[in-house]
Amino acid sequence: MAPPRSFRPSNRPSGPGKGPAKGRGGKRPSTPPAATPHGPILSLSIDRLGARGDGIAHADGQTVFVPFALPGETVQAQALSRSSDGVSTVLKGIEQPSEHRADPVCPHFTRCGGCVTQHMVREDESVWKRSLIVEALKHRGFEDADALVSSTIALPAGSRRRAVFGYRRLAERVVVGFNERASHQIIPLDACPVLVPALSSLPARLSALLAPVLPKGSQGDIMVVASDTGVDMMLDIPAIPDLAGREGLAAVADQLDLARLTVRIGKTPEPMVMRRQPVITLGNTRLPLPIGAFLQPSAEGQQALQDLVLAAVRDTTGAVADLFCGMGTFALPIAELGRQVTAYDLEAVQTAPLHTTGRVKAQARDLFRLPLIIDELKPFSTIVLDPPRAGAQQQCQELVRLPSGVGPQRVVMVSCSPATFSRDARILADGGYQLNSVTPVDQFVWSAHVELVAVFTR
Numbered sequence: 001m002a003p004p005r006s007f008r009p010s011n012r013p014s015g016p017g018k019g020p021a022k023g024r025g026g027k028r029p030s031t032p033p034a035a036t037p038h039g040p041i042l043s044l045s046i047d048r049l050g051a052r053g054d055g056i057a058h059a060d061g062q063t064v065f066v067p068f069a070l071p072g073e074t075v076q077a078q079a080l081s082r083s084s085d086g087v088s089t090v091l092k093g094i095e096q097p098s099e100h101r102a103d104p105v106c107p108h109f110t111r112c113g114g115c116v117t118q119h120m121v122r123e124d125e126s127v128w129k130r131s132l133i134v135e136a137l138k139h140r141g142f143e144d145a146d147a148l149v150s151s152t153i154a155l156p157a158g159s160r161r162r163a164v165f166g167y168r169r170l171a172e173r174v175v176v177g178f179n180e181r182a183s184h185q186i187i188p189l190d191a192c193p194v195l196v197p198a199l200s201s202l203p204a205r206l207s208a209l210l211a212p213v214l215p216k217g218s219q220g221d222i223m224v225v226a227s228d229t230g231v232d233m234m235l236d237i238p239a240i241p242d243l244a245g246r247e248g249l250a251a252v253a254d255q256l257d258l259a260r261l262t263v264r265i266g267k268t269p270e271p272m273v274m275r276r277q278p279v280i281t282l283g284n285t286r287l288p289l290p291i292g293a294f295l296q297p298s299a300e301g302q303q304a305l306q307d308l309v310l311a312a313v314r315d316t317t318g319a320v321a322d323l324f325c326g327m328g329t330f331a332l333p334i335a336e337l338g339r340q341v342t343a344y345d346l347e348a349v350q351t352a353p354l355h356t357t358g359r360v361k362a363q364a365r366d367l368f369r370l371p372l373i374i375d376e377l378k379p380f381s382t383i384v385l386d387p388p389r390a391g392a393q394q395q396c397q398e399l400v401r402l403p404s405g406v407g408p409q410r411v412v413m414v415s416c417s418p419a420t421f422s423r424d425a426r427i428l429a430d431g432g433y434q435l436n437s438v439t440p441v442d443q444f445v446w447s448a449h450v451e452l453v454a455v456f457t458r
């Protein structure tokens with residue numbers, strides 16, 4: 001199932017569940033051209049779930065991926081496309097359903113690209129997501145992965161506070177929603193059960209309000225964040241608006257009671273209406289939310305990750321480095337423990353407000369090109385790492401150059417990619433850091449994404 005307009009963390013537009021069309025918060029994924037189902041309808045027995053949530057069957061020596069099918073089910077499916085991984089299909093019917101099948105909560109499920117697992121009971125989704133981490137670790141030689149990885153902390157639906165909707169201005173109306181699965185078509189949404197109430201019904205309201213301010217034929221993304229002071233919205237528009245256009249946008253902001261409305265022309269954001277400063281609370285600190293800043297996708301997920309990181313840091317002493325710090329999701333609560341924290345992130349727009357709090361030394365730095373080198377690492381007792389999906393390979397390679405007993409004795413890694421996490425865990429383990437625990441955190445309900453917090457010591 002193609003990930004739809006997504007829920008993912010980059011605040012740049014994209015697809016859901018972290019997937020292909022635009023979705024509840026990620027980057028727009030590259031969606032393959034729509035294929036047409038063809039060939040005979042096959043009867044298939046589903047063996048297990050794949051990493052994207054598809055049921056996996058085997059036929060004629062080939063691996064077959066069947067979306068929305070569960071292990072133990074016998075289903076009918078028709079081929080859609082072939083790749084080196086196997087055959088992708090469309091589900092045509094369920095001959096023998098699993099007892100674990102759940103009723104989807106959303107009428108758009110299977111068509112909308114945002115969700116892939118609403119047909120699965122939530123407990124099974126948690127078990128499956130844990131297994132993705134266990135398998136990735138085993139693949140990297142952690143034979144004891146089953147014992148290391150604890151149960152998944154599953155956060156509720158209706159908590160996603162970031163989303164990227166897509167819009168298309170047709171002749172008579174504006175369609176606002178998430179991308180259809182494996183398509184650039186936008187599905188108009190009345191409500192999305194994944195999102196917080198402040199965002200859930202926005203597509204329908206935007207659809208009604210945006211027609212007067214968007215030129216016919218225009219299309220783009222609408223990025224929304226539910227901040228503490230209201231919705232912060234960034235809207236793609238094709239050209240700088242004239243006075244009437246600006247007045248129209250101001251009226252939209254008023255009618256939706258937005259905190260801020262920014263327009264983006266090409267790649268350039270331009271604040272248009274500021275009715276209240278968007279604010280986000282990290283630890284006990286309220287920070288102004290920069291346009292396009294990274295934010296954990298749900299407040300509940302943020303709290304769960306902070307709790308795990310703080311539990312891993314609390315019994316250490318000495319200075320802490322927070323690498324890939326964002327706005328200070330971990331740096332600020334750690335500083336509130338009375339610890340000295342130095343924080344780094346690529347984006348100066350994120351490190352500047354954090355530094356201004358006076359509680360954390362924060363600076364902009366490209367940690368892929370310029371990881372902290374061993375002399376810079378030596379003063380820290382503890383490292384917190386929360387890289388993007390690409391992982392922190394360069395930084396981990398630098399960490400293991402430190403002689404044993406020198407510098408950080410504890411590394412706390414937060415990751416949204418079991419694959420790159422396991423690769424980096426292997427580097428740390430080979431360099432003398434022992435992997436003590438891994439806790440999956442699922443704040444991407446009904447998607448194929450999972451996060452984790454891992455603790456290494458030496």
Ligand SMILES: C[S@@+](CC[C@H](N)C(=O)[O-])C[C@H]1O[C@@H](n2cnc3c(N)ncnc32)[C@H](O)[C@@H]1O
Nearest residue numbers: 294324325326329345346366367368386387388
């Ligand atoms: C998964 S987010 C984590 C942010 C923060 N720890 C939080 O929980 O809110 C990854 C962060 O890595 C930053 N980043 C991406 N590439 C980077 C690079 N090359 N060097 C440093 N930071 C980078 C992003 O700006 C983003 O803030």
